[in-house]
Amino acid sequence: MVNGGIAGDQLRAFVERIERLEEEKKQIADDVKDVYAEAKANGFDAKILRQVVRLRKQDPAERTEQEAVLDLYLQALGMRFSVIDGEADSAPAAAA
Amino acid sequence: MVNGGIAGDQLRAFVERIERLEEEKKQIADDVKDVYAEAKANGFDAKILRQVVRLRKQDPAERTEQEAVLDLYLQALGMRFSVIDGEADSAPAAAA
Amino acid sequence: MVNGGIAGDQLRAFVERIERLEEEKKQIADDVKDVYAEAKANGFDAKILRQVVRLRKQDPAERTEQEAVLDLYLQALGMRFSVIDGEADSAPAAAA
Amino acid sequence: MVNGGIAGDQLRAFVERIERLEEEKKQIADDVKDVYAEAKANGFDAKILRQVVRLRKQDPAERTEQEAVLDLYLQALGMRFSVIDGEADSAPAAAA
DNA sequence: TTAAGCGATAGTTTCC
DNA sequence: GGAAACTATCGCTTAA
Numbered sequence: 396m397v398n399g400g401i402a403g404d405q406l407r408a409f410v411e412r413i414e415r416l417e418e419e420k421k422q423i424a425d426d427v428k429d430v431y432a433e434a435k436a437n438g439f440d441a442k443i444l445r446q447v448v449r450l451r452k453q454d455p456a457e458r459t460e461q462e463a464v465l466d467l468y469l470q471a472l473g474m475r476f477s478v479i480d481g482e483a484d485s486a487p488a489a490a491a
Numbered sequence: 492m493v494n495g496g497i498a499g500d501q502l503r504a505f506v507e508r509i510e511r512l513e514e515e516k517k518q519i520a521d522d523v524k525d526v527y528a529e530a531k532a533n534g535f536d537a538k539i540l541r542q543v544v545r546l547r548k549q550d551p552a553e554r555t556e557q558e559a560v561l562d563l564y565l566q567a568l569g570m571r572f573s574v575i576d577g578e579a580d581s582a583p584a585a586a587a
Numbered sequence: 588m589v590n591g592g593i594a595g596d597q598l599r600a601f602v603e604r605i606e607r608l609e610e611e612k613k614q615i616a617d618d619v620k621d622v623y624a625e626a627k628a629n630g631f632d633a634k635i636l637r638q639v640v641r642l643r644k645q646d647p648a649e650r651t652e653q654e655a656v657l658d659l660y661l662q663a664l665g666m667r668f669s670v671i672d673g674e675a676d677s678a679p680a681a682a683a
Numbered sequence: 684m685v686n687g688g689i690a691g692d693q694l695r696a697f698v699e700r701i702e703r704l705e706e707e708k709k710q711i712a713d714d715v716k717d718v719y720a721e722a723k724a725n726g727f728d729a730k731i732l733r734q735v736v737r738l739r740k741q742d743p744a745e746r747t748e749q750e751a752v753l754d755l756y757l758q759a760l761g762m763r764f765s766v767i768d769g770e771a772d773s774a775p776a777a778a779a
Numbered sequence: 780t781t782a783a784g785c786g787a788t789a790g791t792t793t794c795c
Numbered sequence: 796g797g798a799a800a801c802t803a804t805c806g807c808t809t810a811a
Contacts, residue, residue, distance in 0.1 A: 406540075409530040413523055413544055420519045424802095427512045432783095434505040443656050445804085447664070448509055464635050471689035472639070472698065497663035506664065520801085524793090537794095541800080560731050567593035568602065568735070598732075601722040605715055605736055612711045616788090619704045626697040637790080640701055716807085729808085733786080 431441045450458065469475045527537045623633045642650065661667050719729045 412526050416519050416523045423512050423516045430508050447660050465638055467689050468639050471691035471694050497659050499663035502663050561734055563593050564731055564735050567595035567598050604718050608711050608715045615704050615708045622700050
């Protein structure tokens, strides 16, 4: 074994396996981008589309809970678009 | 067309294509992780391994057309990293 | 002028100005992190807190519109927590 | 305590501190942009300039303790980037 | 003026 | 629990 005791062949094999996988991953990422582009070309809003995908990935229960906490915070700050709450704060005075 | 003018089927198709691709990507990412774990189990330092992979990736990238201009700037600043160039900057402390 | 026509002093001045500013920026970013940590230590959920900050940064009108589009998409997909709409589209095909 | 047990005042204080810091950060980011613009107006290539700044930032980071180990690995792979090392490794196998 | 590519930043997740 | 890495989002810059 040369090279300071490092098993070069084995190391090289690991590195190359990783690089191959990374390459595949990159190609798929590019494919994803293409799909978003195609969707956009068909009139969909890519940004919203991303949101949709993200929402679908989330566990519904977890999502609900997070929303509840968020609502709580927003209410504590007096900014509340609470779903439950009919009155959406009609006071644009906040803008001042 | 129902649903406020949104073509639900088309939308669904896009979303599902994306989700499928994301799934594949995730699997490959997991494979990468496995390789790192295996390398580690074989006595390699994963952190260093990552560095190697990163280096090998960025090295070709740095050999772009603009390298000449960059070199020019670096020389103007008295910083020379040039691999080819034997003589580094005057701080030989690095050699230690 | 040496160094291939690059005005080294001027270049250096620019680089150093940028670096100084970047340094300041980093310090502020660290301060922000500290505040989040402190908030967390006081029982607030940092993740939600970030959401709150993000929401406040957004133009309310813009936000509202985005939400509307999102709702539209979710309804088209049959995933609807629509506030307004009691009953969404009746196509349960999605269930399949 | 109203608002579902959330301490509104404290929350507001945190949020406002964050927002103030973010504002400062943004101003500095704008300053940076200005410097790049000014450099460009003086005939420098902003893109390259960014590269220079990036390089200068990451270079110290790379001179870490682990450099020795990294060298070991690179040598095992037959890749020698060593700045110090004049001789670029005569093994062009890498080209394959 | 807008689209697209790119770079930087922020956020999430994973490992230690 | 803290640090590091990776991912994703966002904004700028540039070109059409």
